[in-house]
Amino acid sequence: MSTRTLALAALLCAACSSDDAPVATPTRQPSILFVSIDSLRADHVRCYGYPKETSPTLDALAASGVRFQTAVSTTSWTLPSHAAMFTGLYDSAHGVVDNGLALAENHVTLAESLKDAGYQTAGFFGGPYLHPIYGLSQGFDVYESCMTTIPADIDAMELRREVTKAVSPSHADITSPRTLERVTHWAERADARPFFAFVHLWDVHYDYIPPKEYVERFDPDYTGSLDARDYMGNPAIRPDMPARDLEHLLALYDGEIRFTDEHLGKIIEVLRKKAGGDENLLIVVTADHGEEFFEHAQRGHAMTLFEEVVRVPLIVSWPGHVANGRVVDELVRTIDVFPTLAAAAGARAPSYVQGRDLLAALAQPGAIPTEPALLELWMATYDFRALRTETIKVHSSETKGDLGGFRLDKDARELDPLKADFPNIKKALLRLHELAGQSTELRTKIGDPTEAIVQPWLQERLEQLGY
C-alpha cells in the first residue's frame, strides 16, 4: 500500500464518529470487489428509501460504509456505462456509444491499472454487452461468462445480431446462481495476493421472472395473469396497462432485486473469507443504469436520460477504513469509481480520467466539491445529451436542439418543464455544450480509440451516413 493510501485511510477514519468500528491501520493493499447490478434504479433499494425489503445485503453494506445518495451513470444502457466505469471517462471520451463498437486496446482500464499494481484480477459477467468482443475484458487474468444462453465462443456478427433483437433469450437468462458458483470456484484456486474481482449481476435486467417465492414475497395477493416474459415485445406491458398489473410488474422487478441481493450476499461471504476478513476487502456496489416504468411513456432503458434510468445506487464498504453508515448527499458519478479504487489500491489511473477520487474528496473538511454530470445517449436513432447538477437538469438533442430543463430540487421526477427564460437554464445548457465539447476533444487526444466489432456493421453505418 502506498504512503498516500495509508495517509488517506487515517484521514477517513479521523472523520469517523465515536461509535464507528475501531481504526485498523492497513498493512497491505486491500482486496477489492466491484459489483455492477444491471438495471438497478436507486429508488428501489431499501437504504435509498424504498419501503419494501428488496436489499438486505446492500443495506448492510451501506450501514458499514458510505452510501452516496445522488449517484448517476453516464448513460442509460449497459455497454457505454461499463466502458465509462472501466475507463473513468464519459461516453463521448471513451467512444463506445453504439452496440457495434468495442473499447480499443489503447485504453487503460481499471483492471489493467490494478493488475499493474500487483493485483490478481478476475471478472464475472452475466449479460451480452460484457462479452470480451466488446473490449471490456482488458486487464483481467480470468474473465468468465456466467450466461447460459450465449456461447462463450460466439462470433462478433452473431453477438451483434443477438444484442439488437428486441426479444432475446439472454433477457430471460438466470445467471446469479452460476455467478456465485464461478466466483467460488475461482476463489478456491486463486493465490494469496490481493485480488480485484469484478462481478456483473444480470438478473435485475428484464425479463422479470423471479422464482415463485420472490413473487409471493412482494405481491402475495395478485390474482391477474400478467407476466413479464419477452418484456420489450409483450403487448400487455404498455403505458395504459391496468394500475394493478403495473403494481405487479414492479413487484416482479423487486423480486429480481431481492433474488440478486441474496446471491450478492453469498458472493461477499466467499470473497471476505478469501480476503482474510472484512477489513481486507473494499467493496463498491453500483449499477450501470436504472429502469423506467412509463414515468416518461417508455419501458426498459436506453431510450431517455431521465432520472429513473440514470440514478443508481453507489455504496462503498471497507470496515475499519471508511466511516460507518455515512451518507453523502452531493452529486457523484460512476466514472468516479476508477480513480477511487486506484487510489485506495496505490494504483495509477491515467492523468486524463474525468472521474475523481471520492475517498480523498470525503477526507476533506466539508462537502465534496460540486461537479456536474454529463449524460449521453447515442445508440440507434437517439442523440441525447443532458447535464445534471445538484439542483437542475437540462436536456438537449443533436438534431432537435435544446429541449429545456427541470428543477430537481423541486421536481425530482422531471414532470414539470421549466420555462425557457428560467435564469439558470441558459447557463446550464452552455455548460452542457462546453463539457460535451471538452469530452469529445479528449477522445481525439486519447486517439479516437473505438473499434468496430464487425466490419459489415461499420460499412453499413458509413453508407447510411453518406460515405
Ligand SMILES: [Zn+2]
Ligand atoms: Zn445494463
